[in-house]
Amino acid sequence: MAQNYILKEKIKMGISACNFGAMVRYNNIGWDRASLIGRQKFDYVWTPVCPEVNSGLGVPRDPMKLVNGNGDDFWAGNARMKNKKGRDVGDDVRKGSAASLEILKRVNIDAFVFMDGSPSCGVYRTTLKNNRLGKPPGVFGSLLLKEDLFLIPALDLESPWKWWDWSRRLHAFVWLKRKEIKTKKELYDIWHALKFICQEADVPCANAIGQRLAGAPKKIDGDFIAKWKSDVLQLIRRPSTLKRIQAVMVKHYAHYRKHFSRDGSGIQAPDASRSKQIFVEELGKMERKAAQEGYHFAGRPIVYKPGRS
Numbered sequence: 661m662a663q664n665y666i667l668k669e670k671i672k673m674g675i676s677a678c679n680f681g682a683m684v685r686y687n688n689i690g691w692d693r694a695s696l697i698g699r700q701k702f703d704y705v706w707t708p709v710c711p712e713v714n715s716g717l718g719v720p721r722d723p724m725k726l727v728n729g730n731g732d733d734f735w736a737g738n739a740r741m742k743n744k745k746g747r748d749v750g751d752d753v754r755k756g757s758a759a760s761l762e763i764l765k766r767v768n769i770d771a772f773v774f775m776d777g778s779p780s781c782g783v784y785r786t787t788l789k790n791n792r793l794g795k796p797p798g799v800f801g802s803l804l805l806k807e808d809l810f811l812i813p814a815l816d817l818e819s820p821w822k823w824w825d826w827s828r829r830l831h832a833f834v835w836l837k838r839k840e841i842k843t844k845k846e847l848y849d850i851w852h853a854l855k856f857i858c859q860e861a862d863v864p865c866a867n868a869i870g871q872r873l874a875g876a877p878k879k880i881d882g883d884f885i886a887k888w889k890s891d892v893l894q895l896i897r898r899p900s901t902l903k904r905i906q907a908v909m910v911k912h913y914a915h916y917r918k919h920f921s922r923d924g925s926g927i928q929a930p931d932a933s934r935s936k937q938i939f940v941e942e943l944g945k946m947e948r949k950a951a952q953e954g955y956h957f958a959g960r961p962i963v964y965k966p967g968r969s
């Protein structure tokens with residue numbers, strides 16, 4: 661059985677400031693989505709940034725949009741950022757995005773909770789209108805994607821299921837990123853612990869990673885380890901779907917009940933009709949009990965136990 665790994669050091673999270681209670685959106689509104697994860701909020705150290713406010717554009721301001729391409733094209737000099745009145749605000753946004761990234765790098769964040777739908781902070785979409793994607797990524801989102809960061813859409817903090825999924829992969833991502841690896845044996849042990857969540861994301865891709873490890877010489881060099889690690893990290897941070905998350909949750913329920921059928925903990929059989937919140941709370945109980953008993957819960961391979969301050 662794979663061993664349990666523990667991550668004790670607090671994870672540092674950047675967040676689009678409008679989701680951390682700051683009323684910095686162009687129309688002077690904001691949300692406190694970080695509080696939606698309840699007490700878990702205190703398990704992380706947060707650094708809110710707003711690239712548009714750091715551009716000096718102020719609140720309120722005219723909304724803006726990308727013209728002639730996405731955020732990648734913007735940095736390549738081929739797209740522009742214009743406000744509602746048609747004024748080119750690209751120079752301001754470039755400075756504000758670079759300043760925001762500089763802050764995040766200085767405090768050495770591991771992950772970023774971004775506001776999808778924004779032409780600045782959006783990663784997978786730059787509009788929320790009519791289910792359209794816009795021109796992703798946004799200007800700041802383009803910079804975030806190039807960094808070694810775990811990226812979480814802020815809107816997903818509203819769903820206990822999605823947060824359950826993101827948090828377990830976040831812990832695995834940060835643990836692996838920080839892990840010093842020297843030998844093939846260490847890589848094998850790590851792969852044994854992480855392969856399940858990699859397979860969930862993409863079976864052919866995960867199999868290729870496993871085969872590459874199996875085919876590697878006994879003595880592996882730093883380049884092999886760095887590339888292998890980077891491929892696993894990319895796979896772990898890939899977004900999932902609600903359908904896939906639900907299937908994984910039910911699988912864990914079933915595994916747990918089979919393994920601990922004698923424990924009488926009151927954990928019920930998986931039933932998707934129950935409230936999502938209760939479903940997630942029961943999974944949490946299972947995971948805590950499994951960790952106490954040294955049982956490796958493949959769906960949450962890293963046990964996150966930060967000290968609360």
Ligand code: SF4
Pocket residue numbers: 676677678679684685686709710711712713775778780781
């Ligand atoms: S989405 Fe980003 S740029 Fe827009 S208000 Fe929020 S933090 Fe600022």
